[in-house]
Amino acid sequence: MSKTSQQNTTAETNGVSVIYTQAHTSGLQQVPQLVPVGPEGGGKAAPPSKQGKKNSIIDRNSDEYRQRRERNNMAVKKSRLKSKQKAQDTLQRVNQLKEENERLEARIKLLTKELSVLKDLFLEHAHNFTDSVQPLATESSATNPDGSGQ
Incomplete structure (x- = not known):
């Protein structure tokens, strides 16, 4: 294990604390921390790209503002239309x-009825077959083994 000399310095920029540390003799390294420095505490710091826009004052009469609003309004309309279309497609699929479910249930009823009829035919045929075979079995058992018939 080697000893590391660490020297910490802290700087504050745009509500984000940055800690500079020195490990070994490699120099200072910048390590941004994602905790706001303000007294309210907690939460995450805003990404650097958003920090500059947050502080600027919006002129609602400017062309840039009007263009942004128009683009946003168009995006909202497009999103709502897409959502409505998706809901209609889902309803149509339902x-x-x-x-299809009704058709399949009707087919199940038909096939169940057909199966019942075929079972009845089979059982009737099997019953008739056993009736015709059974008397032969009783006749042969009724005769005496000596062949006298008594």
Whole structure:
């Protein structure tokens, strides 16, 4: 294990504290911390790209502001139309699936009825077959093994 000499210095810029540390003899390194320096504490610091825009005053009469608002309004309309279309597509799909489900349930009823009829035919045929075979079995058991018939 080697000893590391650490020297910490802190600077404050745009509400973000930056700690400079010196490890070994490599010089100072910048390590940004994501905690606001203000007294309210907690939360995350805003990304650097947003920090500059936050402080600027918006002129609501400027062309740039009007263009931004127009683009935003168009984006909102597009998003709402897309959402409405998705809801309509989903409703249409639900209706299709309901119709298909009804068709399949009707087919199940038909096939169940057909199965019942075929089972009845099979059981009737099996019963008739056993009735025709059974008397032969009783006749042979009724005769005596000596062949006298008594």
